[in-house]
Amino acid sequence: MTSVPFLKMNGLGNEIIVVDMRGRNDRIAADAAVAVNADPATKFDQIMAIHEPRTAGTFAYLEIVNSDGSRAEGCGNGMRCVVQALSAQTGQKQFVFETVAGILTGEEHADGLVSVDMGKPRFGWEDIPLAEEFADTTGIELQIGPIDAPVLHTPSVASMGNPHAIFWVNDDVWDYALERFGPMLENHPIFPERANISIAQVVSPTHIILRTWERGAGLTRACGTAACATLVSAVRTKRAERKATITVPGGGLIVEWRADEHVILTGPAEYEFSGELDPATGAWTRDKAVA
Numbered sequence: 001m002t003s004v005p006f007l008k009m010n011g012l013g014n015e016i017i018v019v020d021m022r023g024r025n026d027r028i029a030a031d032a033a034v035a036v037n038a039d040p041a042t043k044f045d046q047i048m049a050i051h052e053p054r055t056a057g058t059f060a061y062l063e064i065v066n067s068d069g070s071r072a073e074g075c076g077n078g079m080r081c082v083v084q085a086l087s088a089q090t091g092q093k094q095f096v097f098e099t100v101a102g103i104l105t106g107e108e109h110a111d112g113l114v115s116v117d118m119g120k121p122r123f124g125w126e127d128i129p130l131a132e133e134f135a136d137t138t139g140i141e142l143q144i145g146p147i148d149a150p151v152l153h154t155p156s157v158a159s160m161g162n163p164h165a166i167f168w169v170n171d172d173v174w175d176y177a178l179e180r181f182g183p184m185l186e187n188h189p190i191f192p193e194r195a196n197i198s199i200a201q202v203v204s205p206t207h208i209i210l211r212t213w214e215r216g217a218g219l220t221r222a223c224g225t226a227a228c229a230t231l232v233s234a235v236r237t238k239r240a241e242r243k244a245t246i247t248v249p250g251g252g253l254i255v256e257w258r259a260d261e262h263v264i265l266t267g268p269a270e271y272e273f274s275g276e277l278d279p280a281t282g283a284w285t286r287d288k289a290v291a
Helices: 030-038 076-090 178-186 224-236
Strands: 004-011 014-020 046-051 060-066 094-099 102-108 114-117 156-159 163-169 196-204 207-214 218-220 243-248 251-257 263-267 270-277 284-286
Touching (some): 014 076, 046 076, 060 076, 076 263, 163 224, 178 207, 178 218, 196 224, 207 224, 224 251, 224 263
Parallel strands (some): 060 094
Antiparallel strands (some): 004 014, 046 060, 114 263, 156 163, 196 207, 243 251, 270 284
């Protein structure tokens, strides 16, 4: 059988496709991902491919594919969708997953919200990674615009398994042409593995407004790892408390940086439709609705 079952879902508007690759040895091909994304019905930000577990004690190995066919290390909103999908399938509420970024856990709560332990953030310049050494990654030398009057400058950088740069602004995050700056900053030479680019406005110590240009996906309505990287960077720069609401275009996420340094991301996940997908070509069919 060439096709595999998939679910079209979203996490606060972050468009996710969950693909069950268990029992197979192949992967989602980059060209297949691009083909799936080209169809308006299945346009997505990330594919979450569920593979057989590679490590004892884990439920599955997750591979994350961006809409341009590249691979990602983490996706908090996609993780919540996987947890909700597997919970509905198995009745299980708690899961342990392995990703390229490490071991992550997720739990569906009685109210339907899903929490995912995104692990510990990393702040060393070589861990993010950056192309050159910065002793202090709470603010690095990087700007957009004229030298004497930059539009954006001095971002905080951090890794949540994937690289993030957060530019702090005092005014409306929608006043900035992120669709124009995003591609340029994502591919800036300072980021050898490219980076997710965010603009953040701290409303209060417990509320941050965020927009993100996602590496390999572009503008997105929600980026879970960006929300996590923003909260920990806000704490490091004394802008926020260790638990806050991060408002993204799709809605609100709760992020907590616990005393044990783990970052917990909580938010909703939503099922849209299901179907079958060929992981080699991206050809797909939609399941018939059940009356």
